[in-house]
Amino acid sequence: MKRFSTLALLLLGACATATPPAPVEDTAALHKRLLVLDTHLDTPLHFGRPGWSFGDKHDPATDIAQVDMGRMEEGALDGGFFVIYTDQGPLTAKGYADALAFARGRSDTIDTTIAQFPKRIAPALTAQDARRLNGEGRLIAFKSIENSYPLGEDLSLLAEFHKRGVRMAGPVHGKNNQFADSSTDKPRWNGLSPLGRQWVAEMNRLGMVIDASHASDAVFDQLLALSRAPIILSHTTGRHAYDHPRNLDDARIRALAAKGGAMCISTIFLSELNLAGERGAL
Secondary structure (H helix, E strand, O other), X not given: OOEEOOOHHHHHHHHOOOOOOOOHHHHHHHHHHEEOEEEEEXXXXXXXXXXXXXXXXXXXXXXXXXXXXXXXXXXXOOEEEEEEEOOOOOOOHHHHHHHHHXXXXXXXXXXXXXXXXXXXXXXXXOHHHHHHHHHOOOEEEEEEEEOXXXXXXXXXXXXXXXXXOEEEEEOOOOOOOOOEOEOOOOOOOOOEOHHHHHHHHHHHHHOOEEEOOOXXXXXXXXXXXXXXXXXXXXXXXXXXXXXXXXOEOHHHHHHHHHOOOEEEEOOHHHOOOOOOOHHHHO
């Protein structure tokens, strides 16, 4: 059975910098022996696209979808966390209500899409589920929340999404919200808000993984100090590679590791983004 490790390939790659690259065949064989998860899959953005099927293999040169089952199976990606992402809106009763309705709908869309392919992929709620599905030759579908804005000021909604199968969540995205400061916005709370601190406690109580990607440095520091369980960054890069507020500096990476956490590498912020023309319109 494959070894269960979210970051196995990343860690192995980091340890191999002093030796020549392994032959392609050896790398592929190693990849197939490991249980490999992508901790941030934005593909649910495309689940409602007319004529687009998650079950097909799409050409990345002509289709912007991050992954599909065809490429997952071909590339030995065993599964991952399918994201319920919600744009940041106004911190008002209507804004919260609209965001909650959207997030519930996106969660349902993930469920109905996965249910279309029961022989190839299935939902997972625990690490044991992931091992079982992997042993059965099926892909693994966890769910996560990117931006907790849809919760409004009602933390009991975390329990609702936990019942819906969500096992990981981040407090904030590209703009500050009711819980925390974003890494790409001017500080409002100087870290977590009072409600954000309660959010951490409720996440811990429910046993949900805290994702610090998109959070400011101050939020990261406070999450690390307050959480009773290790936290992760599901899609972030080291600031030593490229100086961007979305990236994490070496001292914080070491602090994360010292508390049993993990950082999963995103390639987006390794260099200046080119958002000209069609790229900027996506």
